[in-house]
Amino acid sequence: MPDPDIPEIKRASLADDLLEALETPVLILDGNGALLRLNRAGEALTGYTLDEVTGRPIWEFLIADDEIETVRRQFLGCRAGNGPVNNTHFWIARDGRKRLMRCRHTAHRTDAGETGYVLVIATDITDQRVTEEKLTKSRSFLQSIIDASPVAVITINQEGIILSFSRQAEVTFGGKAEDVIGRNINILMPEPDRSRHDGYLGRYLETGEARIIGQARSLNAMRLNGEIFPAVLHVSEFQNGENIFVGFIEDVTDQRAAERQLSETQAQLHHTGRLGAMGEMATTIAHELNQPLTAASSLMGAAQLTLEKNTDERSARAIDLLEDSVSEIRRASDIIRQMRDFVRKRKTAPSLYDINQVVTEASTIALIGAEAEGISVTKNLQPDLPISMIDRIQIQQVVTNLIRNAIDAMTASAERHLTIATGYRDGMIEITVEDTGPGIDGAILPKLFEPFLTTKETGMGIGLSISKSIVDAHQGKLSAINKNTRGCIFTVSLPAGTRNGLSSQ
Ligand SMILES: Nc1ncnc2c1ncn2[C@@H]1O[C@H](COP(=O)(O)OP(=O)(O)O)[C@@H](O)[C@H]1O
Numbered sequence: 001m002p003d004p005d006i007p008e009i010k011r012a013s014l015a016d017d018l019l020e021a022l023e024t025p026v027l028i029l030d031g032n033g034a035l036l037r038l039n040r041a042g043e044a045l046t047g048y049t050l051d052e053v054t055g056r057p058i059w060e061f062l063i064a065d066d067e068i069e070t071v072r073r074q075f076l077g078c079r080a081g082n083g084p085v086n087n088t089h090f091w092i093a094r095d096g097r098k099r100l101m102r103c104r105h106t107a108h109r110t111d112a113g114e115t116g117y118v119l120v121i122a123t124d125i126t127d128q129r130v131t132e133e134k135l136t137k138s139r140s141f142l143q144s145i146i147d148a149s150p151v152a153v154i155t156i157n158q159e160g161i162i163l164s165f166s167r168q169a170e171v172t173f174g175g176k177a178e179d180v181i182g183r184n185i186n187i188l189m190p191e192p193d194r195s196r197h198d199g200y201l202g203r204y205l206e207t208g209e210a211r212i213i214g215q216a217r218s219l220n221a222m223r224l225n226g227e228i229f230p231a232v233l234h235v236s237e238f239q240n241g242e243n244i245f246v247g248f249i250e251d252v253t254d255q256r257a258a259e260r261q262l263s264e265t266q267a268q269l270h271h272t273g274r275l276g277a278m279g280e281m282a283t284t285i286a287h288e289l290n291q292p293l294t295a296a297s298s299l300m301g302a303a304q305l306t307l308e309k310n311t312d313e314r315s316a317r318a319i320d321l322l323e324d325s326v327s328e329i330r331r332a333s334d335i336i337r338q339m340r341d342f343v344r345k346r347k348t349a350p351s352l353y354d355i356n357q358v359v360t361e362a363s364t365i366a367l368i369g370a371e372a373e374g375i376s377v378t379k380n381l382q383p384d385l386p387i388s389m390i391d392r393i394q395i396q397q398v399v400t401n402l403i404r405n406a407i408d409a410m411t412a413s414a415e416r417h418l419t420i421a422t423g424y425r426d427g428m429i430e431i432t433v434e435d436t437g438p439g440i441d442g443a444i445l446p447k448l449f450e451p452f453l454t455t456k457e458t459g460m461g462i463g464l465s466i467s468k469s470i471v472d473a474h475q476g477k478l479s480a481i482n483k484n485t486r487g488c489i490f491t492v493s494l495p496a497g498t499r500n501g502l503s504s505q
C-alpha cells in the first residue's frame, strides 16, 4: 500500500536516489532477462554504462559462457514464481576480468500477475573467496605437515581440552581423532599426572612459571586401551585469542627396549664369562686335588689300622683324630664337587637365531675401545644365512673371546686390522675372526685349547678352552690357523638349522 504521507512522485525519486547511493551492484531485468536498469555501483563493477547495455539480455554480455545455462534456468525458476533465488556465478566485466558474484533474484509482478521485473542484488565475493581458499590451502598444508610428522602432535586449549589430534597421535594412542577431540588431555596420562594435569595448567596460567614448556621431558603416557608406555614430550605454546598448547609426543618403547637388551646382554655375557671361568677352574682344581685327597684319606685309614693294635689311651685318641681328619677331607672333596656341579649347571637355552645378529651384538660389546687402540674393523656378514639352533649367550661369549684375543694380539703390531665375517659352507655356518697380529706362538699351538695356557702376563688362559667346550657342545668346531703373511684366523663352525630345528648333520 502506498504511504499516504509521501506523494507518488517523491516515492519514485526516493527509490532512484536509494538505488544510486547503494554501494552494492543492483540490476533490474525484464521477464526475458533484458537489462532495464543498472545502478552506479553496477556500472563501476562491470565497466559498462547503462546506456550501452540497456535492453540487452544479461547472458549476452555479463555471464561466462559455461554458466549461461545454469543462470538462465535459475532466472526462469525465479520468474515462474518459485520465490527468491540465490546463486553464485562469475560476471565478466567489460575489460574481461572475472568477478565472483553472489546474486539474489526477486521477481516482482504486475497487478495482472505477470512478471513486471526481476530485481538482482549482487555482492562481489571474489576477494572473500580468495582469502577463504588461501586459508583452506594453508590449513590443509599445515595439516599435511602435522600428519606427516613421525611424532604424535596434539593441541589443547588452556582448559586441557583436546583441539586436534594428528594421524600419528591416532597410531600412538590407538584411537580416532573424532573420539578424543573435545575430551580432556588427561585421558592420555597415567596417574598421578592424570589427576594433577588440570592443576599444572591452572598454575601455569596463574603464575606464568613454565615447568615443561620448551623442553623435552621423559615421562609415561597412556594409550586409550590403558597401556602405559615411555614417551618423550615436548610442549610449545602459542596465542590464538587464548593460550593454545601443542604437544609433540614420541613413543620410545622400542628405543628403551633396545637399550635394556644391550645392557642385559652385557651383564649376561659378563656373568657367563665369570661362571664359565669358575667352572673350568673348579673342574681342574677338583681333578688336581682329588688324587692327593684320596691318597691322604687312604693313608689315614692305614694309620688308623696300625694304631688299632695298640690299646693305650693315647692311641685311641689318635684314632679319633684320624677319623675326624678323614671326614674333613671328605667334606673338602664334597665342597669341590658341589662347586663344580653348581657352576656347570647353568641351563643352556638353545633356540633358533640369526647368527649375523648374534655376531653383531657380541662384537658391539667386544669392540668397545678398539677404535681408541687404533684398530680398524671390517665386517663381512653374509646376508640370508640359514638360522642356527644355539645358546645365544654362549656363542656371544665365544665371539667376544675371539675378538678380545685378536685385539690383545695386535697391541704391538704396526698394522691393526680386524675382520669379522660370517659365511655358509657344507651345511655349516662359519664365523671367522681374523687379525694382523703376530700369529699364534708355535710352542703353544698344539695345546692351544687347553685350560690355563697363556702367553700373557695377566692372562688366565681359559678363554679358548671355554670357547672350545661351548662350540663342542653345539656339535660345532673351533679351529685356528696362522696365516702365511701375519696374524691368524679363528673359525667357529656351527650346524645350520631350519625353522623346524636342526637340519640333517
Ligand atoms: N689371535 C691370537 N693371536 C695370537 N695368539 C693368540 C690369539 N688368540 C689366542 N692366542 C694365544 O692363545 C693363548 C690362550 O688364549 P686364551 O685361552 O684366550 O687365554 P688368555 O687370553 O687369557 O691368554 C693366548 O695367551 C695367546 O698366546
Ligand SMILES: [Mg+2]
Pocket (backbone or CB within 6 Å): 401, 404, 405, 463, 464
Ligand atoms: Mg683370552
